[in-house]
Amino acid sequence: MRPIDWIVLIGTLVAIVAYGVWKGRHKKDLDGYLLAGRQLKWPTIALSIMATQASAITFLSTPGQAYADGMRFVQFYLGLPIAMVILSITAVPIYHRLQVFTAYEYLETRFGVGTRTLTSFLFLIQRGLSTGITLYAPALIVSVILGWNIHITNIVVGLLVVTYTATGGTKAVSRTQVHQLLIALGGMAVALIIAIHSLPHDVTLVEAFRVAGRMERLNAIDFKFDLKTQYNFWSGLIGGAFLALSYFGTDQSQVQRYLTGASVAESRLGLLINGMVKVPMQFFILFVGAMVFVFYQFIAPPLFFNTVQRAKVASSPYAADYERLEAQHRKQFTEKRADVQTLLKAMRAHDDAGTAAATIALRDVQQRETATRAAAASLIGRTQPGADNSDTNYIFLTFVIDFLPAGVVGLVLAAIFCAAMSATSSGLNSLASTTVVDIFRRLGKPHATDSECVRLSKLATIAWGLFAIAFAEFANRLGSLIEAVNKLGSLFYGTILAIFLLAFYTKRVSGTAAFLGALIGEAAVVWCAVATDMAWLWWNVIGCVVGVVAALIVQRFVPEQTGTRDEGRGMRDEGWRQGTRVRPSAQSFVPSPSSPFSQKGRGIGIRNEGQA
Amino acid sequence: MKERVSGVGSRLSGKDELPTAAAPTTDNRQPTTQGPNWPLLYGAVLAELLILIIIFYAFTRAFA
Numbered sequence: 001m002r003p004i005d006w007i008v009l010i011g012t013l014v015a016i017v018a019y020g021v022w023k024g025r026h027k028k029d030l031d032g033y034l035l036a037g038r039q040l041k042w043p044t045i046a047l048s049i050m051a052t053q054a055s056a057i058t059f060l061s062t063p064g065q066a067y068a069d070g071m072r073f074v075q076f077y078l079g080l081p082i083a084m085v086i087l088s089i090t091a092v093p094i095y096h097r098l099q100v101f102t103a104y105e106y107l108e109t110r111f112g113v114g115t116r117t118l119t120s121f122l123f124l125i126q127r128g129l130s131t132g133i134t135l136y137a138p139a140l141i142v143s144v145i146l147g148w149n150i151h152i153t154n155i156v157v158g159l160l161v162v163t164y165t166a167t168g169g170t171k172a173v174s175r176t177q178v179h180q181l182l183i184a185l186g187g188m189a190v191a192l193i194i195a196i197h198s199l200p201h202d203v204t205l206v207e208a209f210r211v212a213g214r215m216e217r218l219n220a221i222d223f224k225f226d227l228k229t230q231y232n233f234w235s236g237l238i239g240g241a242f243l244a245l246s247y248f249g250t251d252q253s254q255v256q257r258y259l260t261g262a263s264v265a266e267s268r269l270g271l272l273i274n275g276m277v278k279v280p281m282q283f284f285i286l287f288v289g290a291m292v293f294v295f296y297q298f299i300a301p302p303l304f305f306n307t308v309q310r311a312k313v314a315s316s317p318y319a320a321d322y323e324r325l326e327a328q329h330r331k332q333f334t335e336k337r338a339d340v341q342t343l344l345k346a347m348r349a350h351d352d353a354g355t356a357a358a359t360i361a362l363r364d365v366q367q368r369e370t371a372t373r374a375a376a377a378s379l380i381g382r383t384q385p386g387a388d389n390s391d392t393n394y395i396f397l398t399f400v401i402d403f404l405p406a407g408v409v410g411l412v413l414a415a416i417f418c419a420a421m422s423a424t425s426s427g428l429n430s431l432a433s434t435t436v437v438d439i440f441r442r443l444g445k446p447h448a449t450d451s452e453c454v455r456l457s458k459l460a461t462i463a464w465g466l467f468a469i470a471f472a473e474f475a476n477r478l479g480s481l482i483e484a485v486n487k488l489g490s491l492f493y494g495t496i497l498a499i500f501l502l503a504f505y506t507k508r509v510s511g512t513a514a515f516l517g518a519l520i521g522e523a524a525v526v527w528c529a530v531a532t533d534m535a536w537l538w539w540n541v542i543g544c545v546v547g548v549v550a551a552l553i554v555q556r557f558v559p560e561q562t563g564t565r566d567e568g569r570g571m572r573d574e575g576w577r578q579g580t581r582v583r584p585s586a587q588s589f590v591p592s593p594s595s596p597f598s599q600k601g602r603g604i605g606i607r608n609e610g611q612a
Numbered sequence: 613m614k615e616r617v618s619g620v621g622s623r624l625s626g627k628d629e630l631p632t633a634a635a636p637t638t639d640n641r642q643p644t645t646q647g648p649n650w651p652l653l654y655g656a657v658l659a660e661l662l663i664l665i666i667i668f669y670a671f672t673r674a675f676a
Contacts, residue, residue: 074668081661085654213675220668233665265647275657279664 001146001409008410012183013417017160020176020425024168029450033169033457034101034433040260044174045270048257048426049248050278051177051184055423056137056416058285059184064392066289067296070219072231074286076537077279079241083248084275088268090504091249096264101437102430103255103500110503111511113442118515119496120438123252124431126492128464131427132471133488135161137393138420139472142413144308144394145401154472157420162465165425166458170260173425180418185281187415188288191396194404195291200298207344208294214343214359215297215366217290220283230535239537242544246493248274250500253430292399297340299403303329304376305394309384316383325376332369339365424468432460487536491529494543495521501544502551509555517551 001009031037040048065073100106104123108116135158143150164172199208212218222232229235248254248271261267303326304310313322339362346354381389400412436457441448448456495518502514509517524546525539534542 078661078665081657085657088650088654209675213672216676218672218675220672221665222672223669268650269648269653272653272657276660279661283664283668 001413002406004407005410005413008407009414009417012411012414013160013421016176016180016183016418016421017164019179020164020168020172023175024164024172028169028171028454030101030453030457032171033454034429034437035256036169036171036174036260038260039262040174040266041262042266042269042273044178045258045261045266046273046277047181048174048177048260049254049270049274050281051181051419051422052253052257052426053247053278053423054181054184054281054419055134056420057134057423058282059188059416059419060137060140060396061393062282062285063289063292063396064394066217066286067293067395068392070217071283071286071290072219072222074220074279074283075222075231075233075236076240077282078233078236079238080244080248080278081275082237082241083244084271086245087249088271091255091500092258092267092271093264094504095255095259096261096267100259102252102434103250104252104434104438107499107503108442111499111514115499115511115515115518116438117443118518119250119499120434122492122496123250123434124439126489127251127253127427127431128467129471130488131424131431131464131468132474134420134423134427135468136472138417140393144306145397151473154469157417158424158465158469158472161421161424161428162462165428165465166461169454169457170256170429173422173429174257174260176425177422180422183411184415184419184422187412188285190408191400191404191412192284192288192291194408195288195295195399198295198403203298203344207347208291210347211297211340211343212290212294215293215362217293220286227534227538230537235535235537239535239540242497242540243490243493243537246497246500246540246544247489250496251430251489251493252434253426256430256433257426289396292396295399295403298337300330300333302398303373304380305391305398307394307398309380309389309391313380313383318379318383322376322379325372325379329369329372329376332365332372336362336365336369428461428464428468431464432457435460435464490536490539490543491525492522492543494525494540494545495547497540497544498547498551501548506552509551510558513551513555513558516554517547517549520550520554521545521547 026032028037062073094106095103098106098109102120104116104120107119135154138157139150139153142148142153164176196205196208203211209218222229223234224232225234226232227235258267258270261270302310303322310322313319339358343355343358343362346358377389377391400409404412436453440456440460441453445452498521499514499518502509502517521543525543528534528539528542529536
């Protein structure tokens with residue numbers, strides 16, 4: 001990196017951290033610390049929601065996905081807008097009315113403390129691990145590209161995030177996320193412009209699109225239904241909707257973003273804007289990867305993009321084999337570049353037969369090149385058993401470092417670090433909230449004062465930050481990071497969603513039945529993950545459907561006990577007496593025939609129309 | 613001076629103000645203003661999704 005890159009990178013990060021500390025400098029009560037005093041407007045909420053989901057992994061791994069597999073990954077997000085609408089109608093009014101700090105707090109009013117604790121623990125495990133992966137991503141960048149020590153990088157980035165997250169709380173997190181997301185998207189836009197500008201001067205933008213399309217890199221939509229295909233229209237629309245419902249509706253890292261809304265309307269608008277912007281944003285990021293792919297049709301790419309693994313194999317007994325593969329790869333690149341030129345000439349001459357023939361030749365050499373890259377990855381795997389033999393995460397960065405001009409490299413790196421910090425800060429913030437509100441104050445010290453809880457929230461943020469840093473040390477064995485994070489979440493999201501759906505929409509299911517249903521649903525997900533080759537997006541559907549159906553069946557064999565209303569009231573009375581946050585008005589959210597949450601009732605959306 | 617206990621009680625000044633099932637809540641107490649037309653907004657989000665799917669499909673087909 002050149003001095004100007006360092007100035008841009010360090011200047012941006014210092015400014016962001018200082019801004020976060022400054023924004024969160026005022027003394028707060030627990031409401032102010034964990035929910036920014038519930039005063040935020042929809043633009044901040046929308047950007048905060050997007051920044052929470054769009055970590056450095058999004059900006060690193062997604063372009064690599066497009067390079068290696070085309071743009072089909074965009075289908076993963078197709079269910080998201082549907083989920084935003086459903087959550088705006090159902091979850092947002094409930095959470096706002098109950099004035100909860102966490103999503104799991106609501107579950108106690110419906111199913112009792114056991115279910116609340118189970119979902120809180122599932123969240124803490126899943127979010128704690130994925131925050132570690134989120135932190136690991138930028139450390140990966142500098143360790144591979146700049147040769148920095150990955151352990152030190154993890155610690156430095158982790159401490160920077162902890163500094164403003166612990167001192168400023170949610171307000172600092174949300175305010176900084178606005179700027180972080182804008183910087184991240186700005187960096188990607190600059191990278192896209194330069195990638196297109198770096199193409200040979202005789203290649204127009206439309207021709208670049210055609211080359212990418214002919215080489216199956218603009219395959220955004222695939223309507224073929226196949227349970228084993230990771231990304232197609234149906235898995236994205238159905239599985240993606242379930243995943244988004246669970247992630248945005250029950251994952252505290254997201255719920256906390258829109259709980260900060262000044263009203264139901266502000267929170268709803270934040271979610272709906274996310275629903276409108278997210279899909280085009282992911283398309284844009286994937287498109288950057290597709291253009292990087294086109295760029296590398298004219299400039300020879302390395303056989304394997306991870307320079308560290310490349311160096312290791314070069315000094316291993318397999319060095320000669322790797323050199324042979326590199327020579328083969330160079331030959332294939334030369335052949336491919338000639339085929340691309342042939343294709344361009346045929347297209348310019350409107351020669352359909354020539355275009356078809358060139359396309360077949362191009363796809364053939366592309367397949368051989370892919371096989372050569374797979375052989376190299378396999379060789380690396382044999383050289384270092386357990387090492388990361390996927391280079392998807394390194395593709396975009398290699399392009400940035402090798403071909404972007406001075407200053408822009410620093411900007412893109414700052415963008416990636418900003419994205420990592422924004423997602424990590426939300427994760428730590430939500431982990432601290434759940435630890436304090438759902439575990440410490442519910443199970444440990446119900447009479448804790450606000451100042452005690454704020455102090456403990458700060459300590460919990462620091463503790464979870466240290467946990468994330470520790471876990472980040474192991475994240476380099478997880479392959480494509482963007483898939484790793486979502487796969488990890490999909491192990492739990494379906495089950496958690498099942499519990500929330502039972503709470504929102506059923507009247508008679510007791511806490512015991514919901515708890516057992518959740519365990520059965522989770523067992524089904526684990527079985528699918530271990531014993532079948534079902535695409536992981538479907539795990540969300542399986543966990544949710546099995547969880548709900550199992551709870552309904554179990555309920556038939558469970559004695560009526562005291563009924564959910566009485567159960568809820570008893571707990572609430574106790575909670576009220578103990579000074580916990582469970583609000584008496586929660587009683588109105590046990591569905592009843594006259595309740596807006598009953599299927600017979602009017603929709604919540606209609607009911608709340610014009611409230612804000 | 614004793615610190616206030618965190619929780620719902622901390623945000624309410626007295627028992628008389630406890631919300632009940634029928635009582636107005638935080639949002640209900642807000643000034644009545646002309647809010648967004650929610651069904652229209654939900655429709656707009658879903659319509660945009662449909663348009664994006666059509667565009668993406670056309671994009672896929674156009675350059676395949």
